[in-house]
Amino acid sequence: MNLFEYIRPASTAEAVTAASEPGAAYLAGGTNLLDLMKVGAIHPGRLVDVTRLPGLDRIEQLADGGMRIGAMVRNADIARDPIFAKAYPSVAEALLSGASPQLRNAATVGGNLLQRTRCAYFQDAASACNRRDPGAGCDAREGENRAHAVLGWSQSCIATHPSDFCVPLVALDAVVEIEGPNGGREVPLEEFHLLPGTTPERENVLGAGELITGLRLPADASGFRSHARYLKLRERTSFAFALVSAAAALRIEGETIRAARLALGGVAAKPWRARAAEALLTGAKPDAEIFAGAAEVALAEARPSGDNAYKIELAKRLVKRAFLLAAAGTPERVPALPASVFVSDTGVPTHA
Amino acid sequence: MPDTIPFRAQNVRMGSSSGQPLTRRDGFLKVTGAATYAADNHPENLLHAVVAVSTIARGRVASLDVDAAKAHPGVVEVITPANRIPLALDPDVKVGLFGFRIEALQDDRVRYANQPIALVVAETLEAATEGVRLLAPRYDVEQTRISFGDGEAFEPVAVAFGSPPVAAVGDLGAGLAAASHRVEASYVTPAQYHNAMEPHAMVASWDGDRLTLDTPNQAIVLSRAAFAAYFGIPAENVLLRSPFLGGGFGSKAIMNGPYILCILAARMLGRPVKMVLPRAQMFGPVGHRGATRQTLRLGTDADGRLTALEHDAVATTSSFDDFLEPAANASLNLYASPTIVARHHGLRLDIGTPGPMRAPGEASGSAALESAMDEAALACGLDPLEFRLRNYAENDPASGKPFSAKSLRECYAQGAEAFGWAGRALEPCRMRDEAGQLVGWGMGSAIFHAPMFQAEARATLRADGTALVETAGADMGQGAWTALAQIAADGLGLDIDKIEFRSGSSDLPDGGVAGGSGHTATAGSALHNAGTDVISKLTELAVNDRDSPLFGAGNAGVDARHGRLYHRDDEARSESYQSILARAGLTNLEGNGRGGRDPASAEQRAMFSHGAVFAEVKVDPDLGQVKATRLVGAFAAGRIINPKLARSQLYGGMIWGISFALHEEALHDRRTGRPMNADLAGYHIPVHADIPDMEVLLIDEVDPYVNGLGIKGVGEIGITGTVGAIANAIWHATGVRARRFPIRIEDIIVG
Numbered sequence A: 001m002n003l004f005e006y007i008r009p010a011s012t013a014e015a016v017t018a019a020s021e022p023g024a025a026y027l028a029g030g031t032n033l034l035d036l037m038k039v040g041a042i043h044p045g046r047l048v049d050v051t052r053l054p055g056l057d058r059i060e061q062l063a064d065g066g067m068r069i070g071a072m073v074r075n076a077d078i079a080r081d082p083i084f085a086k087a088y089p090s091v092a093e094a095l096l097s098g099a100s101p102q103l104r105n106a107a108t109v110g111g112n113l114l115q116r117t118r119c120a121y122f123q124d125a126a127s128a129c130n131r132r133d134p135g136a137g138c139d140a141r142e143g144e145n146r147a148h149a150v151l152g153w154s155q156s157c158i159a160t161h162p163s164d165f166c167v168p169l170v171a172l173d174a175v176v177e178i179e180g181p182n183g184g185r186e187v188p189l190e191e192f193h194l195l196p197g198t199t200p201e202r203e204n205v206l207g208a209g210e211l212i213t214g215l216r217l218p219a220d221a222s223g224f225r226s227h228a229r230y231l232k233l234r235e236r237t238s239f240a241f242a243l244v245s246a247a248a249a250l251r252i253e254g255e256t257i258r259a260a261r262l263a264l265g266g267v268a269a270k271p272w273r274a275r276a277a278e279a280l281l282t283g284a285k286p287d288a289e290i291f292a293g294a295a296e297v298a299l300a301e302a303r304p305s306g307d308n309a310y311k312i313e314l315a316k317r318l319v320k321r322a323f324l325l326a327a328a329g330t331p332e333r334v335p336a337l338p339a340s341v342f343v344s345d346t347g348v349p350t351h352a
Numbered sequence B: 001m002p003d004t005i006p007f008r009a010q011n012v013r014m015g016s017s018s019g020q021p022l023t024r025r026d027g028f029l030k031v032t033g034a035a036t037y038a039a040d041n042h043p044e045n046l047l048h049a050v051v052a053v054s055t056i057a058r059g060r061v062a063s064l065d066v067d068a069a070k071a072h073p074g075v076v077e078v079i080t081p082a083n084r085i086p087l088a089l090d091p092d093v094k095v096g097l098f099g100f101r102i103e104a105l106q107d108d109r110v111r112y113a114n115q116p117i118a119l120v121v122a123e124t125l126e127a128a129t130e131g132v133r134l135l136a137p138r139y140d141v142e143q144t145r146i147s148f149g150d151g152e153a154f155e156p157v158a159v160a161f162g163s164p165p166v167a168a169v170g171d172l173g174a175g176l177a178a179a180s181h182r183v184e185a186s187y188v189t190p191a192q193y194h195n196a197m198e199p200h201a202m203v204a205s206w207d208g209d210r211l212t213l214d215t216p217n218q219a220i221v222l223s224r225a226a227f228a229a230y231f232g233i234p235a236e237n238v239l240l241r242s243p244f245l246g247g248g249f250g251s252k253a254i255m256n257g258p259y260i261l262c263i264l265a266a267r268m269l270g271r272p273v274k275m276v277l278p279r280a281q282m283f284g285p286v287g288h289r290g291a292t293r294q295t296l297r298l299g300t301d302a303d304g305r306l307t308a309l310e311h312d313a314v315a316t317t318s319s320f321d322d323f324l325e326p327a328a329n330a331s332l333n334l335y336a337s338p339t340i341v342a343r344h345h346g347l348r349l350d351i352g353t354p355g356p357m358r359a360p361g362e363a364s365g366s367a368a369l370e371s372a373m374d375e376a377a378l379a380c381g382l383d384p385l386e387f388r389l390r391n392y393a394e395n396d397p398a399s400g401k402p403f404s405a406k407s408l409r410e411c412y413a414q415g416a417e418a419f420g421w422a423g424r425a426l427e428p429c430r431m432r433d434e435a436g437q438l439v440g441w442g443m444g445s446a447i448f449h450a451p452m453f454q455a456e457a458r459a460t461l462r463a464d465g466t467a468l469v470e471t472a473g474a475d476m477g478q479g480a481w482t483a484l485a486q487i488a489a490d491g492l493g494l495d496i497d498k499i500e501f502r503s504g505s506s507d508l509p510d511g512g513v514a515g516g517s518g519h520t521a522t523a524g525s526a527l528h529n530a531g532t533d534v535i536s537k538l539t540e541l542a543v544n545d546r547d548s549p550l551f552g553a554g555n556a557g558v559d560a561r562h563g564r565l566y567h568r569d570d571e572a573r574s575e576s577y578q579s580i581l582a583r584a585g586l587t588n589l590e591g592n593g594r595g596g597r598d599p600a601s602a603e604q605r606a607m608f609s610h611g612a613v614f615a616e617v618k619v620d621p622d623l624g625q626v627k628a629t630r631l632v633g634a635f636a637a638g639r640i641i642n643p644k645l646a647r648s649q650l651y652g653g654m655i656w657g658i659s660f661a662l663h664e665e666a667l668h669d670r671r672t673g674r675p676m677n678a679d680l681a682g683y684h685i686p687v688h689a690d691i692p693d694m695e696v697l698l699i700d701e702v703d704p705y706v707n708g709l710g711i712k713g714v715g716e717i718g719i720t721g722t723v724g725a726i727a728n729a730i731w732h733a734t735g736v737r738a739r740r741f742p743i744r745i746e747d748i749i750v751g
């Protein structure tokens, strides 16, 4: 019988204990979890509602100049926080380019990090899916896969991680704060999500009962605030997941790039940090040629996993554009169509 | 642009209501939540039904765990082919003109994914939903045929609802041979599912042999008879109530299996049953727009005149029934050509049977035709608008008949002027905006036939000078309650606030079908005639009554307006409706009317609405993302009863055109046939940010032949023309021709 328990713990410790049982799942905004339960893709036996845990709903400035966001802060509230948006404009832009206002009002930080892939075969209980049902096979391999991964995929799974939020976060070295049965720990977001390999069911490093309590952005991440953009290609102007997205950030002194950051979304089972491309840019002059070179480097390992070879070329072009826009400077305010190629109040010609 | 359409003498004289941009009379109820949709009904003792649907597309249901489902608390019954009571009609027989073969658990065969294979009925929706899960069906699976490559080809005997599959005028070979330029191009259009905001829903209750149905329906009285036929009861025994529909688009005009199962459950269990299809089940048993593959061959002479137009369409249908999207027929009535051939082939796939979906045939056919016309214009070195003007059809190319009225030239001229079309470069890739985005302009012609069905109406003038007007019409959101009431008020010579308008229930006179863009014309004519019937009876009373100021005025000598009859030669002589009735000792006076096409004018004239759509798109030159940035549509559709509603309909049609061109596509897994994007996160339709600056121009048109009121239709024409205009604008921006719809980023960046 598909009856499940609903628990609303009063403290983090209680939550962790309640969720350590097999079959338990944390319930945050529910915008992803409940949908998957309704379509029958997942059947948790116990829901541990963490939305009212004390102390997880704050955005704080840290003494070292960084910022900390509680796991229960709603996506909309982060994007609207003026101090946060000023320090990490590409994160705010990424958030505002995702989902719809209603969903952003409900979705939490923790839930956004842990949202599941949008692979249609994962969501369809009647399909074979290694991620849902280890060893069952992967129906996406020969199926509708034009939006699937081009980097880091394996024979077992070719799904992508759908989050926009995570892409600039990975670029900016965000750190995930975790509480678990064995106490607290911290994991860099870049290492938090796992590539599928032969165990696609292991999507991240969390162990049983582990709860995300917060997210930290280091102080030096705000050093990119004058040259940070998020750009997202999608099949309608708003309210669609990324086919490919890129978060590009630069620290420019005079004519020289002192530091560069790049992460891609929609290309792999995790937000994809492209460190080799960053290295290429460091010390270079910010121009179209070097950005094109960085794009080549970033996608050097990419291979189609199905009808999606076009995504490789698209990702390259997008990376180049994202850097051009970043170099031109972060706009004063988040554009009316966040992360869209159709808003360019920076004056950067799109055909440069 | 004036908001009020002036009075035109050529048609029936209308009163003060018609032509006014009245706001929808049901709008307040809808925005306050007071409008009751079918699923808002909760009769006592209600049971909930959930359909179990198949996850395979072809084969047999080998087993269902009925015991497990029945054991679940709250589950009352599981209906399967093994225990369902017989129907009076074989579900594999088609009933009436709009009949379809349906799946009502007649056997264990599976013919498409999402086909009903059982019905679970329970005390709660949750229990029924869980019961469905517990059925854990097993199947004997057969090879699925789902794409153009693996379907079973056949030559159809008819397309759509009985139209000939081939239509030809002239000598195609000679026309092509005579051409100095030839263009051949193919286009694929995808399967699209109606997905009205309100899903299909029903509450069914039996009382002995009488059946009450609360269900959204576009053809209320016709459907009443069809429902009755499946259960072997007289049509009058069925009361079908459909006061509000949350959209229909053709899907709610046709019969489907889940409805029959819901009624059947109510009968078997002796309790009212509610069934609401979840969004995913809208992809299968309730119709869709079938995919097509179309090939056009156009020949033109040195002056850019068509010498031949051939439109060949492969239309997909189910393995067990025929509804072929009549796409090629889009080429029959628009452009002059000495020879036109429209030809359809069928392809059977393991899908639910397609059905009529807003502008069936015209939408997909126009997408291909208007794209091909653009290619032909280029081949001739002509501006696309100039090319269309050179091929302007003065008479209907298919039949040779004159048009009842055709104002397409005015549409072209005013649309082009409003858009600023003049000076457009012929070649692609010539325009950029200040940010460097590629900009392109394209256009397309719009056409939609102006049919009429049959409708009846009743008008009852009451002693207090108000009137009750009744017809079982359907308001799907298009505004029928408002536009029809406006016509009814004018028929009676009453102000609209004196009219009580009843509609949307099968115990009223037959309002016909809200489909084919013919509802306002048909039900409106019936209502107007019912009003005039009342007025002529009233006149009869007055002119024969010595005590009336109108005594002796004679039938022809009286005008009815604002609740009074006026002597036509002496306005000072008048009398109110109330006093005429009072003196005659009547508490009310009833009139009846019918609406339908005059067969003689149908014989003599071709009847169409026309339009021209101009589109601007921007395309990112490197990244291929497309945005429609400007749309102007100019439409001539006879007399416009309510310009505000008409504009809304045309906006809606054009927005669907954007959807068709850029977004909408059902993705069926090529192995299992299951729709893989059967929700509104995956099945993309435009959101607000996709909708550009839009302008609709209503071109004044007097059509003396289409019907007495001069009304055509505006419900569907907006999609036609628009899809091609956008595709052509994309070509103009990028040089890339669309070969399939929707046009995707990879089509543009790969070229």
Ligand SMILES: Cc1cc2nc3c(=O)[nH]c(=O)nc-3n(C[C@H](O)[C@H](O)[C@H](O)COP(=O)(O)OP(=O)(O)OC[C@H]3O[C@@H](n4cnc5c(N)ncnc54)[C@H](O)[C@@H]3O)c2cc1C
Residues within 6 Å of the ligand: A025, A026, A027, A028, A029, A030, A031, A032, A033, A034, A035, A050, A071, A097, A098, A099, A100, A103, A106, A107, A108, A109, A110, A111, A112, A113, A114, A115, A116, A162, A163, A164, A165, A210, A211, A212, A213, A239, A240, A241, A242, B681
């Ligand atoms: C129609 C639609 C469109 C969308 N479009 C976009 C888009 O364009 N871009 C985008 O980025 N996202 C998009 N989303 C996804 C959306 O961002 C996620 O659904 C949302 O962020 C999930 O957050 P939630 O709080 O509702 O999580 P829930 O649904 O409550 O949980 C999601 C998962 O996270 C786990 N979880 C939640 N919180 C914690 C925690 N603190 N510790 C451990 N585990 C936890 C849950 O157990 C569950 O597995 C879309 C969603 C929908 C429905």
Ligand code: SF4
Residues within 6 Å of the ligand: A117, A119, A120, A121, A122, A128, A129, A130, A131, A132, A137, A138, A139, A140, A141, A156, A157, A158, A159, A200
């Ligand atoms: S790609 Fe991954 S998520 Fe999708 S079906 Fe295959 S295994 Fe499952």
